[in-house]
Structure formats: structure tokens, C-alpha cells
Amino acid sequence: MAATKKKTQRSPEQGEKAMIAGILEGSPEAVGVAVIRLSCGCRKMAAVSLAGEPASKIIMYRDQAESVCAQCKQDNGDYMRVTEQFISWKEPEPDEKTRRTISAKVLGTTEDLPN
Template identity: 70%
Template sequence: MKTKKQARQAKGSATLVAQKSEEAMIAGILEGSPDGIGVAVIRLDCGCRKMAAVDKNGDPASKVIIYRDQAESICDQCKADNGAFVRVKEEFIHWVEPAPEEATRQMIMAKVLGTRPTH
């Protein structure tokens, strides 16, 4: 049986995809964002999620939405810090098909989600 740390490390190496509970929100964001070619999905350690559509240049194509599944509102911590970066658990971009070419995806991901040190 895997420990929580091993499970997290395994998840980190796999490609992240939208969960069923996120798909409806992604569809709604894209419906209201005609320039959107993807949706940035940021999962926070509290269970809340931040999402926003991005355009072909990596610029925002919608407002940032913070929500929590099965809840009327976001948690108190997100209300206080607006989903601070230090609490990010997982992040990825859900691309509209056909997805842009790899170089474009990498440029947009770096612009939207930032880059990570390699050492």
C-alpha cells in the first residue's frame, strides 16, 4: 500500500486531467469565453479550485473563478488570501481540442502557471 507521499509523487509524474466534477465548470467557462483555447485549473490544498480561460497568447480570456465542490461558497482561507500560490497542490491547463502544438502549449503554460527550477 502506498503512503500519501508516494501517491502524491506518482500523481506529480502523471499528466493531470480534469476530474468529472471539474468538467462542467470548464465547459461553462469556455462557453462564456469565445477566445479561450484552454482553462487553467489550479487545485488548492483546502479543496477549493481556481479556474480561468486562457487565449492563444496565454492571456486571460475570462475572470478567475474560485469554487469548491458541493459547497455554497469557498473556504474561509480562500476568502482571506484569494487562494494563495503557496497553497497550490496541483495545476494544469485543460486544452480545447484540437490542442495547440507542443511549443505553444509550453509557452502558454509557462506564462500562466509559471516555471519550476530544474535543480
């Protein structure tokens, strides 16, 4: 009896997790990776340091595509098309206050931060 092969479907989130792991591996000083998802399906990512500074180059990609979309090629992923942004923290995560401070610096969070 012949074994049937299932075609494995890879979700965009799986690709994103793999990219995050690769960025962290190449950025030993990183405490996390800033992830910016765009309405077109492209993503921008960069490692961030404990000081909230870039710890890698910005990587822009579209999952399972050879390059980013035509719109991103033109406007470099304009912030007006951002649908979601967050930091994927490396284990062990920094404390809550540090995470909030870094997030505000990196992503421009508009939340009120405690003094």
C-alpha cells in the same frame, strides 16, 4: 416490484469538468482553462487565450459547496497552498511548443523551454 433508486455520487473531478466546459463555452477566444487546485479542496480557474492572456475572469469555487472555504475567503487562495496546476486544453489542442509557452506564461512553469 418497486425500482430502487441509486443515489448518484458526483466526484470533484466531474464538477471540475463541468466548470471547465462552462468557462470554455463563455469564452470563445479561449484555447484552454488554467486549473489551480488548492490543499483545502477549493479551485481557481480561468480561460486562457492563444497569447497566454486571460480570456475570462478568475472563477474560484469549492465543489458541492455554496462558497469557497474560510481560508480562501481570507487569502484568495494563496499560492503556497497550491497542490496541482495545469491547463485543460480545448480541442483541437495547440501544438506542443505553443502549449509549453502558454503554460510557462500562465502557470509560471520552471521547466527550461527550448529557444
